[in-house]
Amino acid sequence: xxxxLRFWADITSTYPGATVIPAExxxxxxxxxxxxxxxxxxxxxxxxxxxxLARLAMxxxxxxxxxxxxxxxxxxxxxxxxxxxxxxxETRTVLYSTHSVPEALxxxxxxxxxxxxxxxxxxxxxxxxxxxxxxxxxxxxA
Numbered sequence: 001x002x003x004x005l006r007f008w009a010d011i012t013s014t015y016p017g018a019t020v021i022p023a024e025x026x027x028x029x030x031x032x033x034x035x036x037x038x039x040x041x042x043x044x045x046x047x048x049x050x051x052x053l054a055r056l057a058m059x060x061x062x063x064x065x066x067x068x069x070x071x072x073x074x075x076x077x078x079x080x081x082x083x084x085x086x087x088x089x090e091t092r093t094v095l096y097s098t099h100s101v102p103e104a105l106x107x108x109x110x111x112x113x114x115x116x117x118x119x120x121x122x123x124x125x126x127x128x129x130x131x132x133x134x135x136x137x138x139x140x141x142a
Contacts, residue, residue, distance in 0.1 A: 001043070001051060002036045008055050019060040026054040031077075045072030053081060064088055067097045082107060101131045115141045 005023040012020050027033055030050045035043060040051060049072050056064065069085070070078045085107055088094050098104050104111065111122040111129055120137050122129055 001032070001038055001040050004040050004051070005055065005058070008058060012059050021058050021060055023058070026057055029057070030054040046074060046077060049073055049081075050077060053084070057084075062092045064092060064094045065097075066094065068099070069096070070098075070100075070103065101134055104134070105129065105131065113137055 009020050012018050113120040118141050120141055
């Protein structure tokens with residue numbers, strides 16, 4: 001895994017003006033020291049998720065696209081990841097895909113729902129969005 005992070009740091013640093021957060025900082029932030037000597041292919045799904053998030057954080061991105069990033073994470077790492085995503089959401093755009101309505105309600109400020117080939121934008125305040133609101137929108141477009 002150490003080679004993997006070094007590889008992505010080297011690739012990222014080739015872009016003019018790129019921000020590259022040092023791997024050492026990311027290893028600590030995502031609790032990866034015990035994984036550094038392992039191959040990524042030998043890691044559990046949750047461990048790979050943490051490595052993927054570290055690799056993503058390495059570039060300090062302005063726009064983040066995540067698909068089910070909490071999948072495979074134990075409760076402690078899931079909570080840490082939710083906190084990271086909330087922090088990122090304060091300063092950048094985070095497009096977060098999930099099938100979990102409670103997860104979406106906890107993390108999202110704006111809601112877009114994909115229903116078949118339709119994209120549904122919920123036109124209401126964050127406080128007004130509930131699980132019932134989301135389910136009603138899905139049923140209306142079914």
